[in-house]
Amino acid sequence: MRSLPLPAAVLWDMDGTLVDTEPYWMASETALASRHGGTWTHEQGLQLVGNDLITSARIIKAQTGVPGTDEEIVEQLLAGVVERVRTQGAPWRPGALALLARLRGAGVPCALVTMSYDVFAGAVLEAAPPGTFDVVVTGDQVERGKPDPEAYLTAAGRLGVDVTRCVAIEDSPPGVAAAVASGARTIAVPLLVPIEAQEGLSRLRTLEDVGVELLGRVADGDVVDDFEPAGRRGSR
Structure with missing residues (x-):
């Protein structure tokens, strides 16, 4: 050999x-859209898999009308996901x-x-x-x-x-x-x-x-x- x-x-x-952690991201995306009276589906979440966060923020903004700058949207998404990791743990593959x-x-x-x-x-x-x-x-x-x-x-x-x-x-x-x-x-x-x-x-x-x-x-x-x-x- x-x-x-x-x-x-x-x-x-x-x-x-x-x-x-993709379920954490999708939950954070859904919560963000919901806070502003919008909806977010699993299929929409799949569009964001692997993207950089600014690109993801722009897609969310375009499809839901969530207000704020791209950076502000990213901060809100991150806060939700970090909280889930710290309270629910890191789900290792x-x-x-x-x-x-x-x-x-x-x-x-x-x-x-x-x-x-x-x-x-x-x-x-x-x-x-x-x-x-x-x-x-x-x-x-x-x-x-x-x-x-x-x-x-x-x-x-x-x-x-x-x-x-x-x-x-x-x-x-x-x-x-x-x-x-x-x-x-x-x-x-x-x-x-x-x-x-x-x-x-x-x-x-x-x-x-x-x-x-x-x-x-x-x-x-x-x-x-x-x-x-x-x-x-x-x-x-």
């Missing part, structure tokens, strides 16, 4: 990938914490790359083991949100690693587009929104039982796709 190098780093999206522990044990650096703002990322990180992430890049630290690759390139730059030797883990189309555009080897673990197959993209149904070896294979150029018919997909 060939000996594979470890990834230079693993770059993690947060909402929907590390933690299943299956296998995420175990994989983070395996990577830490193998000495592979990890970065959190999220379009959520620092105040919310901090609330989630408070619930994670100390030292889980070497670098944190949030949506209020970059000029251009996903699907632009700036956040991923920023994370790799802060870690001092070649982004093309990194593995990014994402759950949404905008996030996948950002990771792929950065040059990182990308794994999609879809949650609420399907991720279509594309050349070079790995797709997993879950992070449960995923090991460092699989990430090493992906970093080395292998593509693993749990959604392809049997006989065509890679194995773990």
Whole structure:
């Protein structure tokens, strides 16, 4: 068996990938619309998955008439979601914490790359083991949100690693587009929104039982796709 190098780093999206906080966001969006006499549906909420917060605020404003600046709408959404994390906990996606522990044990650096703002990322990180992430890049630290690759390139730059030797883990189309555009080897673990197959993209149904070896294979150029018919997909 060939000996594979470890990834230079693993770059993690947060909402929907590390933690299943999308229901928290949708509840906050619904509450915001309701306070101003509007309505907000699950289908409308799906439009926002993976977007940067300013884009999400503009969509909410256009579709509900909620008053205020984009920044004020973002602040209200964040307040609702942070409160839910602190009172209800961080709902980790299956296998995420175990994989983070395996990577830490193998000495592979990890970065959190999220379009959520620092105040919310901090609330989630408070619930994670100390030292889980070497670098944190949030949506209020970059000029251009996903699907632009700036956040991923920023994370790799802060870690001092070649982004093309990194593995990014994402759950949404905008996030996948950002990771792929950065040059990182990308794994999609879809949650609420399907991720279509594309050349070079790995797709997993879950992070449960995923090991460092699989990430090493992906970093080395292998593509693993749990959604392809049997006989065509890679194995773990």
